Amino acid sequence: xxxxxxxxxxxxxxxxxxxxxxxxxxxxxxxxxxxxxxxxxxxxxxxxxxxxxxxxxxxxxxxxxxxxxxxxxxxxxxxxxxxxxxxxxxxxxxxxxxxxxxxxxxxxxxxxxxxxxxxxxxxxxxxxxxxxxxxxxxxxxxxxxxxxxxxxxxxxxxxxxxxxxxxxxxxxxxxxxxxxxxxxxxxxxxxxxxxxxxxxxxxxxxxxxxxxxxxxxxxxxxxxxxxxxxxxxxxxxxxxxxxxxxxxxxxxxxxxxxxxxxxxxxxxxxxxxxxxxxxxxx
Amino acid sequence: xxxxxxxxxxxxxxxxxxxxxxxxxxxxxxxxxxxxxxxxxxxxxxxxxxxxxxxxxxxxxxxxxxxxxxxxxxxxxxxxxxxxxxxxxxxxxxxxxxxxxxxxxxxxxxxxxxxxxxxxxxxxxxxxxxxxxxxxxxxxxxxxxxxxxxxxxxxxxxxxxxxxxxxxxxxxxxxxxxxxxxxxxxxxxxxxxxxxxxxxxxxxxxxxxxxxxxxxxxxxxxxxxxxxxxxxxxxxxxxxxxxxxxxxxxxxxxxxxxxxxxxxxxxxxxxxxxxxxxxxxxx
Amino acid sequence: xxxxxxxxxxxxxxxxxxxxxxxxxxxxxxxxxxxxxxxxxxxxxxxxxxxxxxxxxxxxxxxxxxxxxxxxxxxxxxxxxxxxxxxxxxxxxxxxxxxxxxxxxxxxxxxxxxxxxxxxxxxxxxxxxxxxxxxxxxxxxxxxxxxxxxxxxxxxxxxxxxxxxxxxxxxxxxxxxxxxxxxxxxxxxxxxxxxxxxxxxxxxxxxxxxxxxxxxxxxxxxxxxxxxxxxxxxxxxxxxxxxxxxxxxxxxxxxxxxxxxxxxxxxx
Numbered sequence: 001x002x003x004x005x006x007x008x009x010x011x012x013x014x015x016x017x018x019x020x021x022x023x024x025x026x027x028x029x030x031x032x033x034x035x036x037x038x039x040x041x042x043x044x045x046x047x048x049x050x051x052x053x054x055x056x057x058x059x060x061x062x063x064x065x066x067x068x069x070x071x072x073x074x075x076x077x078x079x080x081x082x083x084x085x086x087x088x089x090x091x092x093x094x095x096x097x098x099x100x101x102x103x104x105x106x107x108x109x110x111x112x113x114x115x116x117x118x119x120x121x122x123x124x125x126x127x128x129x130x131x132x133x134x135x136x137x138x139x140x141x142x143x144x145x146x147x148x149x150x151x152x153x154x155x156x157x158x159x160x161x162x163x164x165x166x167x168x169x170x171x172x173x174x175x176x177x178x179x180x181x182x183x184x185x186x187x188x189x190x191x192x193x194x195x196x197x198x199x200x201x202x203x204x205x206x207x208x209x210x211x212x213x214x215x216x217x218x219x220x221x222x223x224x225x226x227x228x229x230x231x232x233x234x235x236x237x238x239x240x241x242x243x244x245x246x247x248x249x250x251x252x253x254x255x256x257x258x259x260x261x262x263x264x265x266x267x268x269x270x271x272x273x274x275x276x277x278x279x280x281x282x
Numbered sequence: 283x284x285x286x287x288x289x290x291x292x293x294x295x296x297x298x299x300x301x302x303x304x305x306x307x308x309x310x311x312x313x314x315x316x317x318x319x320x321x322x323x324x325x326x327x328x329x330x331x332x333x334x335x336x337x338x339x340x341x342x343x344x345x346x347x348x349x350x351x352x353x354x355x356x357x358x359x360x361x362x363x364x365x366x367x368x369x370x371x372x373x374x375x376x377x378x379x380x381x382x383x384x385x386x387x388x389x390x391x392x393x394x395x396x397x398x399x400x401x402x403x404x405x406x407x408x409x410x411x412x413x414x415x416x417x418x419x420x421x422x423x424x425x426x427x428x429x430x431x432x433x434x435x436x437x438x439x440x441x442x443x444x445x446x447x448x449x450x451x452x453x454x455x456x457x458x459x460x461x462x463x464x465x466x467x468x469x470x471x472x473x474x475x476x477x478x479x480x481x482x483x484x485x486x487x488x489x490x491x492x493x494x495x496x497x498x499x500x501x502x503x504x505x506x507x508x509x510x511x512x513x514x515x516x517x518x519x520x521x522x523x524x525x526x527x528x529x530x531x532x533x534x535x536x537x538x539x540x541x542x543x544x545x546x547x548x549x550x551x552x553x554x555x556x557x558x559x560x561x562x563x564x565x
Numbered sequence: 566x567x568x569x570x571x572x573x574x575x576x577x578x579x580x581x582x583x584x585x586x587x588x589x590x591x592x593x594x595x596x597x598x599x600x601x602x603x604x605x606x607x608x609x610x611x612x613x614x615x616x617x618x619x620x621x622x623x624x625x626x627x628x629x630x631x632x633x634x635x636x637x638x639x640x641x642x643x644x645x646x647x648x649x650x651x652x653x654x655x656x657x658x659x660x661x662x663x664x665x666x667x668x669x670x671x672x673x674x675x676x677x678x679x680x681x682x683x684x685x686x687x688x689x690x691x692x693x694x695x696x697x698x699x700x701x702x703x704x705x706x707x708x709x710x711x712x713x714x715x716x717x718x719x720x721x722x723x724x725x726x727x728x729x730x731x732x733x734x735x736x737x738x739x740x741x742x743x744x745x746x747x748x749x750x751x752x753x754x755x756x757x758x759x760x761x762x763x764x765x766x767x768x769x770x771x772x773x774x775x776x777x778x779x780x781x782x783x784x785x786x787x788x789x790x791x792x793x794x795x796x797x798x799x800x801x802x803x804x805x806x807x808x809x810x811x812x813x814x815x816x817x818x819x820x821x822x823x824x825x826x827x828x829x830x831x832x833x
Contacts, residue, residue, distance in 0.1 A: 009466075010464065021369070021374075024366060034407075086296075086300040086302075089297055105308070106303065111550065112550070115493065116314070116493070123316075171667035172738065173659045173662030183676070187676060204397075207496045211524055235403055236402070239403045239407070257396065
């Protein structure tokens with residue numbers, strides 16, 4: 001670029017911006033196609049339904065899918081009531097600043113590194129509560145981690161419910177609880193769905209918080225107190241600790257990425273529905 | 283009337299739930315401090331950087347190499363990702379045709395959600411061998427910087443994209459009336475106008491890079507050393523925790539918790555500085 | 566549209582409608598004073614129109630009478646409101662708001678079915694008998710002239726009704742709770758002239774059964790339906806009650822030059 005020629009500078013800048021964008025796209029497409037190509041060779045019906053053999057070099061990921069599902073189930077089962085209650089309390093029952101402390105603490109919680117959640121989960125759930133390396137303690141650790149996302153999304157859903165409903169309900173002398181159950185929660189339902197999906201998305205992608213809470217065992221879990229290996233840990237273990245495990249690591253990664261894409265699509269679908277339903281009301 | 287009692291009960295219940303949620307942070311901090319205490323009681327603080335090395339079995343707890351590893355990887359990744367993320371956002375807002383911009387944004391959003399372990403896997407299988415061709419062993423500070431840069435790039439691009447989108451169109455009209463070109467306007471008007479957005483993006487990306495574990499664990503080589511070149515393997519604080527927690531006992535375990543506590547405090551500081559609760563939904 | 570007919574059920578309320586006293590009533594939002602030092606006695610069973618320019622605190626004044634201003638956290642009220650001899654501060658919110666119904670400027674039915682819009686508040690107020698609920702719904706919808714129009718589609722969403730129908734549904738929703746006072750905040754301003762006339766007729770038929778306060782910018786409407794008129798004006802950035810009296814006198818023989826200036830525009 002030559003400084004004294006503004007037109008040349010503009011052209012140079014355009015070129016640079018396009019090159020960067022193309023470069024980034026190329027690298028990311030490389031990554032995605034690599035996962036799809038390599039993973040595609042590993043994934044088939046048997047891969048999804050069989051148990052891993054030879055430390056995962058052979059066989060499939062069936063018990064790992066089950067463990068992942070159970071960890072997610074524990075995570076959402078615990079964080080949803082807690083998050084819903086907190087979001088409702090923060091938006092509907094304490095509009096003043098008196099509960100800024102809770103908000104602030106949740107915002108900080110959202111930024112805590114996942115490995116720190118892992119440390120905490122290990123110290124509290126696995127040791128103090130005596131749950132050991134188990135699906136339960138992994139799920140509980142993840143519940144703490146997704147709570148801020150969940151609460152934030154539900155709050156956004158609740159706040160966006162038109163003010164007129166609350167006004168009309170108050171003018172009719174209706175109780176806040178009745179208004180909440182009949183009017184506000186149904187109207188905020190898509191927002192709540194988005195929150196749950198974002199929470200699942202974050203939880204399913206998580207590895208570091210689970211290494212020393214839910215553990216490595218790749219057998220089919222028989223109870224929530226069993227250790228269970230989730231998808232992301234399976235990828236990590238195959239890639240790092242098992243020579244020649246890349247193929248099946250890619251296969252597992254493909255399954256994980258597809259799950260995430262499904263979740264993302266659902267999120268934007270619900271968000272779009274939420275936007276439309278709001279427009280219809282206004 | 284029972285209905286009022288009912289409502290009062292619910293109110294109390296909801297308050298308890300909210301307090302539980304708020305208390306989790308305290309619980310985490312409490313446990314980190316509690317687990318850190320043993321080593322603080324027995325070992326003086328300066329041994330974390332004066333000890334002859336990191337040999338927990340021989341009571342040597344020098345964390346300096348890991349701190350340098352973490353800082354090197356983080357600073358490098360932020361330096362690489364910030365200009366790229368910035369240009370990528372500028373591309374989306376001002377250079378790409380509407381359809382292309384939409385597609386590109388979708389791609390970036392998708393990548394923001396890809397698990398770090400998948401980035402790590404790709405780095406290990408594709409990137410590390412490439413670097414090894416230039417300069418063995420491949421697993422290195424450079425690999426960590428590149429993979430981490432790739433991971434935080436979507437964060438930076440999306441935050442800047444959103445701040446650019448919020449600029450009033452009058453800026454463009456004013457600048458067009460002066461006969462300024464696209465790049466001149468971006469450089470002279472738009473970027474100065476979104477300084478705070480830029481800062482937020484960099485802070486968030488830094489926080490994410492500092493706390494990232496899996497990707498760096500998989501590509502950095504994890505040798506405890508102060509790197510003498512960009513091709514040298516390093517170990518970060520997070521990787522150190524992930525590698526050793528499984529078998530660490532007593533003071534060793536306590537030292538790992540200490541490094542976790544430090545990480546948490548630094549990241550918390552960054553989050554608080556970024557002031558995220560200004561855009562929190564107000565009840 | 567069919568002319569609404571009042572059924573005898575809704576003509577008999579348990580009590581005589583109350584008169585409303587306000588004493589030295591002032592409202593502030595943070596530092597901004599909405600209106601100050603309003604003293605007035607609104608006669609039982611009569612229609613009082615609140616008139617005046619926009620921003621003079623009429624709507625805020627109305628919202629203090631059923632304590633709806635408490636929804637705004639920054640609102641601070643001084644002074645007293647009495648229903649007959651009872652200070653509204655001493656009445657719990659739910660019975661107060663059941664006693665004092667309200668109709669808003671923009672029709673605001675809930676995003677539920679027509680039937681549920683009426684049934685849900687009734688259930689909330691402890692009326693659970695289905696046949697009783699159905700009876701009340703039929704009566705009140707008949708009262709507002711909506712029954713014939715919607716009786717075949719009670720399960721349809723209330724938001725599918727036209728604006729005028731929605732406003733009548735909201736009126737029915739308020740009447741179903743058997744209030745004694747009705748507050749109306751420009752109930753016709755968002756409606757077309759025809760629907761507006763239907764609502765106006767309805768309001769006239771409610772006279773004597775309810776104590777009605779209506780905010781309106783339509784001076785013609787005020788002179789057609791109101792027994793008393795309260796004229797508000799902004800002085801020194803603060804809403805004030807300038808003149809209050811029988812409608813005929815306010816329009817024919819205003820005492821205050823501001824009132825005279827404002828009401829003289831009514832034929833224009």
